[in-house]
Amino acid sequence: xxxxFTTEKYTAKxxxxxxxxxxxGALAGVQGxxxxxxxxxxxxxxxxxxxxQQAHEIRQRCIENLDILLETLADKVAENGGQVFFARNAAxxxxxxxAVAKKHGVRTVVKGKSMVTEEVGLNQALQGxxxxxxxxxxxxxxxxxxxEKPSHIIAPAIHKTKEQVAQLFAxxxxxxxxxxxxxxxxxxxxxxxxxxxAADMGITGCNLACAQTGHITTVSNExxxxxxxxxxxxxxxxxxxxxxxxxxxxxxILFRLLSSGAAxxxxxxxxxxxxxxxxxxxxxxxxxxxxxxIDNGRSRMLADPAFREMLCCIRCSACLNVCxxxxxxxxxxxxxxxxxxxxxxxxxxxxxLNRAQDLCFGETLxxxxxxxxxxxxxxxxxxxxxRFRLAEGDETWGAAPVSRPEKYAMDAFAWLxxxxxxxxxxxxxxxxxxxxxxxxxxxxRQLPGPxxxxxxxxxxxxxxxxxxxxxxxxxxxxx
Amino acid sequence: xxxxxxxxFINRVRQSLGPDIGPADVRQARIFPQTSDAVTQNLLQTVxxxxxxxxxxxxxxxxxxxxxxxxxxxxxxxxxEAAQQIAALxxxxxxEWGEKKALIRWSHPLLDALELxxxxxxxxxxxxxxxxxxxxxxxxxxxxIREKTIDSFMGITAADYCVADTATIVMKxxxxxxxxxxxLPAVHVAVITLDQILTNLTxxxxxxxxxxxxxxxxxxxxxxxFISGPSKxxxxxxxxxxxxxxxxxxxxxxxxx
Amino acid sequence: xxxxxSKVTLFVQCMVxxxxxxxxxxxxxxxxxxxxxxxxxxxQTCCGQPAFNAGYRTASRKSAMHFIQVFENxxxxxxxxxxxxxxxxxxxxxxxxxxxxxxERAEKVGGKIFELxxxxxxxxxxxxxxxxxxxxxxxxxxxxxxxxxxVGPQPRELLSHVRGLTLVEMVQSDRCCGFGGSFSIKYPAIxxxxxxxxxxxxLETGADTVVGCDMGCLLNIEGYLTRMGHPxxxxxxxxxxxx
Numbered sequence: 001x002x003x004x005f006t007t008e009k010y011t012a013k014x015x016x017x018x019x020x021x022x023x024x025g026a027l028a029g030v031q032g033x034x035x036x037x038x039x040x041x042x043x044x045x046x047x048x049x050x051x052x053q054q055a056h057e058i059r060q061r062c063i064e065n066l067d068i069l070l071e072t073l074a075d076k077v078a079e080n081g082g083q084v085f086f087a088r089n090a091a092x093x094x095x096x097x098x099a100v101a102k103k104h105g106v107r108t109v110v111k112g113k114s115m116v117t118e119e120v121g122l123n124q125a126l127q128g129x130x131x132x133x134x135x136x137x138x139x140x141x142x143x144x145x146x147x148e149k150p151s152h153i154i155a156p157a158i159h160k161t162k163e164q165v166a167q168l169f170a171x172x173x174x175x176x177x178x179x180x181x182x183x184x185x186x187x188x189x190x191x192x193x194x195x196x197x198a199a200d201m202g203i204t205g206c207n208l209a210c211a212q213t214g215h216i217t218t219v220s221n222e223x224x225x226x227x228x229x230x231x232x233x234x235x236x237x238x239x240x241x242x243x244x245x246x247x248x249x250x251x252x253i254l255f256r257l258l259s260s261g262a263a264x265x266x267x268x269x270x271x272x273x274x275x276x277x278x279x280x281x282x283x284x285x286x287x288x289x290x291x292x293x294i295d296n297g298r299s300r301m302l303a304d305p306a307f308r309e310m311l312c313c314i315r316c317s318a319c320l321n322v323c324x325x326x327x328x329x330x331x332x333x334x335x336x337x338x339x340x341x342x343x344x345x346x347x348x349x350x351x352x353l354n355r356a357q358d359l360c361f362g363e364t365l366x367x368x369x370x371x372x373x374x375x376x377x378x379x380x381x382x383x384x385x386x387r388f389r390l391a392e393g394d395e396t397w398g399a400a401p402v403s404r405p406e407k408y409a410m411d412a413f414a415w416l417x418x419x420x421x422x423x424x425x426x427x428x429x430x431x432x433x434x435x436x437x438x439x440x441x442x443x444x445r446q447l448p449g450p451x452x453x454x455x456x457x458x459x460x461x462x463x464x465x466x467x468x469x470x471x472x473x474x475x476x477x478x479x
Numbered sequence: 480x481x482x483x484x485x486x487x488f489i490n491r492v493r494q495s496l497g498p499d500i501g502p503a504d505v506r507q508a509r510i511f512p513q514t515s516d517a518v519t520q521n522l523l524q525t526v527x528x529x530x531x532x533x534x535x536x537x538x539x540x541x542x543x544x545x546x547x548x549x550x551x552x553x554x555x556x557x558x559x560e561a562a563q564q565i566a567a568l569x570x571x572x573x574x575e576w577g578e579k580k581a582l583i584r585w586s587h588p589l590l591d592a593l594e595l596x597x598x599x600x601x602x603x604x605x606x607x608x609x610x611x612x613x614x615x616x617x618x619x620x621x622x623x624i625r626e627k628t629i630d631s632f633m634g635i636t637a638a639d640y641c642v643a644d645t646a647t648i649v650m651k652x653x654x655x656x657x658x659x660x661x662x663l664p665a666v667h668v669a670v671i672t673l674d675q676i677l678t679n680l681t682x683x684x685x686x687x688x689x690x691x692x693x694x695x696x697x698x699x700x701x702x703x704x705f706i707s708g709p710s711k712x713x714x715x716x717x718x719x720x721x722x723x724x725x726x727x728x729x730x731x732x733x734x735x736x
Numbered sequence: 737x738x739x740x741x742s743k744v745t746l747f748v749q750c751m752v753x754x755x756x757x758x759x760x761x762x763x764x765x766x767x768x769x770x771x772x773x774x775x776x777x778x779x780q781t782c783c784g785q786p787a788f789n790a791g792y793r794t795a796s797r798k799s800a801m802h803f804i805q806v807f808e809n810x811x812x813x814x815x816x817x818x819x820x821x822x823x824x825x826x827x828x829x830x831x832x833x834x835x836x837x838x839x840e841r842a843e844k845v846g847g848k849i850f851e852l853x854x855x856x857x858x859x860x861x862x863x864x865x866x867x868x869x870x871x872x873x874x875x876x877x878x879x880x881x882x883x884x885x886x887v888g889p890q891p892r893e894l895l896s897h898v899r900g901l902t903l904v905e906m907v908q909s910d911r912c913c914g915f916g917g918s919f920s921i922k923y924p925a926i927x928x929x930x931x932x933x934x935x936x937x938x939l940e941t942g943a944d945t946v947v948g949c950d951m952g953c954l955l956n957i958e959g960y961l962t963r964m965g966h967p968x969x970x971x972x973x974x975x976x977x978x979x
Contacts, residue, residue: 011925018929029717046681065510067492068503072511074485080701086488138723139714155714162716181715185723192724197629212511213691213699223662223710223725230658230702241492246510248691249519252684263713266544267645267680270725271705278701280617283609283624283657285702295488303495324912328929362923364916364930365789367883384791384827391791407795410787414795417781418802427754443962453924458931458959461755468748468757472776475764 004335005351010358013333020330023159027327030158034321037264038372045256052376055257058250059312059375066302066311069211069244070293076214080276082289090120093294097122097203097236098129100290104234106131106200110192112218112225113137114205115153115315116240116294118337119350122203134195136224138188145172151331151339153317154262159330192224202228202286206239208254208314209291212247214275216291219258221269229274235286237274239293242302242311254314257374261316297350304396306385310345312375317342319369319379325362334359341369345382353390353399360386424469431463438462515688522685526677537676538733540643548708549721550646551730554673558592561670561732565635566598568666568730574632575665575727583628584635586610586655589670589734595635607631609657624657634660634726635668640686641731644679645707648731649687652702661706667726669706672734741860743773745810747803747849749817750782751951752972759951759971762978763816763852766865769979777806785823788831789917797831804828804841812859813849816974818881818950821851826884851881852974853949857890864897867977871969872902874943876934876957877910878950891949891973898976906937915956931960938968945969947976 003009017023045051062069074084087093101109109131111117126133135144139156143149145168150156157165166179175187204225206216216237218225229235245251259265278285301307320326320340331339336347336356344363348356360383369379388394391410393401401407416423438444443459446452454460493500500506515523538554545552555561574580582599584590586608595606607627611620628634636656638648648669652658661667677683691698710725721727744767748760767774784799803824807813815821828842856862873895881887888910895903914920914930921927934957938946946961946968948954958970 011923014923015925018925026716033717046679061510064496064500065506067489067496068507068510070492071489080697084485085483086485088484088488088491092484136724137714138712142714155717157714158717160715162718165715181718182720184715185712185720189722189724196724214697215699215703221710222712222723224723226658226662226704227724230662247512248684248688252680256680267647267705267707269548269707269709269711273699273703275697275699275701278652278658279654281611281613282652282654283611283621284628284659285652293488295491299491299495302492303497324914324930325926328926362919362926364879364912364914364919364927366879366912366916368879368910368912371883384788384830387789387791388793389791392794406790407792410790410792410795413782414784414787414792414798417784417799420779420781423781431754443959445963451921453921453927454959456924457928457963458956459962460959461955463754464757466757468753468760469776469778471757471761472764475761 003355005355005358007358009335010333010362014329017330017333018328022161023330024328026158026161027330030152030155031321031327034264035372038260038318038321041260041264042257042374047253051253051257052374055253055374056312056376058245058253059314060309062245062250063242063302063308063311065246066242066244069246070241072211073209073214073244074293076211077276077289077291080214082276082291084291084293087292087294087296089296090294093120093238093292093296094122094125096292098125100234100236101126101129101131101201104200104288106234108132108134108195108199109201109203110134110136110195110199110228110232111140111202112204112220112228113140113156114203114238115337116205116238117203118150120238120294120296122238134192134199136192136195136228137220138185138222141188141192142168149332150337152320153315153339159332196227196231199232201234201236202232203236203238204229206237206243207258208251209239209244210248210251210273211244213273215273217251218272218274219255219268219270221263223270226270226272229272230285233287234290235274235277235288236290236292239291241293241295241298258314258316261314261318261372261374301349307345307349307382309377310349310382312377313342313346314375315342316374318372318374322368322372324366324368325364341379345379345386348386353386353394353397354402357390357402360390427463427467431465431467434462515685515692519685519688522682523689526682526686531673534673534676537643537678538673541641541646541676541733544644544646545708545731548646550708552646552733553730554733554735557736558589558734561734562593562595562598564732565593565595565668566602568668569599569602569604569633572632572666577630579630581605581607581627581631582633582635583607583609583631583657583660583664585637585657585660587637589637589672590635593670609660610655625659628657628659628663631664633666633668634662634664635670636661638669638671638675640683641671641676642678642680642683643676647705647707649683649705650703651700653700658702658704661704662725665722665726666728666730667706667709668730668732670732670734676733741772741812743775744812744814744855745775745777745807747780747783747807747813747815747820748776749815749820749951751955752816755955756951756972759816759974763814763974765978766974769866770860770862775810779806783820783823785820786917788823788827793831800828800831800842801838804838804845807849808841808845810848813845814852814855815849816852816949816972818851818878818885818887819952821849821854822880822884824849851885851887851949853890853894854885854887857893863893865894865977867979868899869976870900871945872904872941872943873945873947873976874904874906874938874941875909876906876913876946876948876953878948878953879912881949882910887949891947894973894977895947901976904941904943906941908937911937913953913956915952917952920956927956928960931956935960935964935966939966943968945971947971947973949973
């Protein structure tokens with residue numbers, strides 16, 4: 001099994017991303033444009049500075065009543081002629097979708113962008129049954145043609161230049177090489193229009209379902225999700241179980257914030273509410289509507305008070321747009337459809353803490369994500385919690401301590417800090433021993449063993465021969 | 480079909496919430512308030528007592544907000560003027576696919592009042608309509624409507640509400656209203672009336688909530704869409720392009736009378 | 737009106753103690769000039785942050801308990817490190833969450849510990865400490881100081897009153913420099929990429945000196961500057977404010 005989460009892969013992909021000047025430019029562009037613009041939008045809402053906290057309370061309330069909301073949603077959708085399937089894990093979700101496809105004789109599928117379908121490996125499963133799956137979000141379409149994975153939650157092909165897309169389209173669509181986004185978009189528009197019109201089934205995600213009214217919702221700008229949920233005769237919507245709110249009123253603040261966080265917009269261009277198939281005597285719309293609600297490890301997060309808050313996430317990607325680490329390593333290094341700060345928390349929780357440990361250790365805990373999150377989720381707190389479980393082990397999450405040598409070193413240092421005389425002695429010997437790792441004069445240029453990572457690219461100031469505590473001892477007190 | 484694990488799924492969620500969550504009926508009442516709160520009541524009152532003058536102010540806001548979205552908003556005195564404006568658009572625009580020009584519209588009283596069929600008669604342009612005859616073959620009619628929608632370069636709809644602050648039109652789906660009319664043709668034209676304009680999303684949701692609570696079954700209908708301008712994408716190098724998969728161009732005509 | 741403080745207790749922080757003693761001495765001289773006595777409990781060691789950040793809460797708790805014992809009877813504690821103050825104020829309650837006795841003691845200490853610039857500007861209401869420094873200075877916002885403690889205007893306020901000092905803002909002064917504690921050793925490629933960006937921003941200002949309030953950031957920035965051979969000086973704000 002090709003594990004996407006090895007440290008070798010993380011390191012290799014990070015280095016690759018860092019040395020890719022075009023990618024660096026693209027990431028700087030996304031962050032430069034959206035980071036500050038999003039902040040501005042938060043502060044210009046009529047609710048004022050407290051809006052993110054309000055949004056947090058709404059989401060928290062919904063999560064704490066998730067059982068009621070899901071049952072209400074399911075009952076209402078069923079009332080309106082839709083079918084609801086509760087999938088406890090990825091395999092159940094996928095096999096239900098395949099069953100629906102088989103029942104309706106589906107040969108071709110058009111898809112709106114949906115991270116949860118990536119999470120459960122839907123495309124491969126459909127293709128395995130000989131079903132043609134066309135990603136229709138322009139960014140997803142591009143990477144599907146290129147055989148790659150998304151590198152950003154909202155802008156999946158952000159890592160591609162217009163020249164690369166032009167080359168790709170020339171090869172795959174047979175058009176002239178034209179590195180112009182307008183022309184390239186038109187080419188995709190034409191190619192995908194055919195797919196939309198011919199498709200048997202449309203698959204979408206769900207941004208935030210409304211339990212009160214029994215609708216799923218999708219938010220986009222391109223129109224592909226509307227096409228996927230209107231033109232084919234079957235519509236299947238995938239929904240992570242936490243993506244639901246109680247009332248319509250909840251949508252007011254949350255859709256504004258989602259649009260701000262995702263694209264610094266007042267409101268996404270298209271917001272669709274789908275509550276079931278249309279009646280047979282209506283001119284169009286799907287004849288069958290299936291909603292697949294997925295757990296796949298989310299109930300485990302729900303059960304842990306330390307991580308329950310993560311379920312408040314509305315997948316807007318505002319955190320990606322400010323994270324300095326994401327801005328360097330890009331989305332692919334995370335090995336998961338969820339990248340950036342949200343990925344650093346969600347991926348270990350869904351895929352395994354030890355497996356995905358580099359995602360939560362490979363962050364600087366700078367806190368920019370918490371400031372950017374429209375729902376005021378304390379992502380840094382959860383990164384600290386994940387590190388705690390990985391450092392000391394955790395039975396609930398099946399986490400094994402990551403490094404016994406490191407633990408012993410930490411314990412030893414802790415002991416020193418509790419024994420000041422020993423601490424002072426250690427400080428003294430360190431200042432003497434450092435001549436072994438550096439010239440007498442000047443900074444240290446080479447540190448030993450695990451510390452060498454620093455000195456590969458940086459010098460390190462020496463420990464002073466007269467630390468402050470020695471100078472303090474000999475200082476003359478003023479009168 | 481595959482077995483649905485609803486009971487064990489919900490049970491797992493309930494267990495995960497912990498033992499102290501309290502009785503379901505209490506939680507149910509708290510999370511789904513039966514009556515609207517004071518803020519919502521005030522908003523509804525404001526909407527109902529809005530004067531024409533106040534609505535004109537909202538129209539100005541709508542036009543300002545529409546500008547950066549590449550959304551064209553034009554006030555007209557009456558349906559006849561709207562029809563003239565649409566006829567002008569039809570003359571100016573060329574079809575995206577193919578040579579023939581055709582229109583498709585909803586069956587709706589406001590759109591009927593435009594009398595587009597006769598206004599466009601001199602241009603010999605067919606105006607299709609997404610009306611269904613419940614007594615005839617439904618599948619066949621749907622197929623025909625679908626083909627006509629595909630062949631139309633302009634789609635005309637009405638709307639249920641319009642939000643000035645975000646330049647959004649809101650369309651539920653009632654009988655004889657094709658969803659693809661505002662999606663497949665390259666140009667989408669929406670005709671609304673001045674009194675349909677609301678201030679912002681908060682007002683909209685108050686109105687929707689009130690309607691939903693007072694409608695016996697599915698007040699929002701099985702499909703509702705908010706549209707805030709033509710389709711667009713910035714997926715290639717963050718460069719904004721208008722006309723991804725939905726309409727490339729969008730017009731709203733606001734009928735004053 | 738300046739609150740009356742006869743004495744402050746100094747927590748100088750392990751890195752400042754060991755590697756930037758001049759900064760700490762400068763802090764002492766600064767308080768001398770302000771007529772405020774300084775105390776330095778010799779038994780102070782480390783606040784426990786490195787262990788906490790790496791997830792070793794059991795070890796961190798031990799250091800934290802020692803810290804609390806050393807400082808809990810002080811009237812007022814001043815520290816030239818934003819991340820340490822953030823640790824004490826915001827993470828000690830997490831460390832002692834299940835232990836009411838220690839939690840109370842931790843919160844008591846947390847209520848009277850201040851970062852240096854925060855203390856000068858917010859508590860003493862002093863913006864001009866009578867300092868002088870010839871140079872073009874740019875200021876780097878450390879993450880925990882800025883985002884956890886909300887301290888950003890205060891250092892700038894102080895720097896703007898230093899005679900001979902020209903303050904120029906760098907673009908993205910609040911962007912993480914890539915230190916992140918053990919992150920800088922475990923993920924050196926990413927850390928280096930981040931500090932390289934920070935150095936670019938610094939160089940773009942034309943400043944001859946970069947000033948900050950956190951030793952971790954400063955060591956990281958200095959380490960890369962000197963390896964690359966750039967002559968920009970790196971100073972802790974205490975060195976610049978010192979008489």
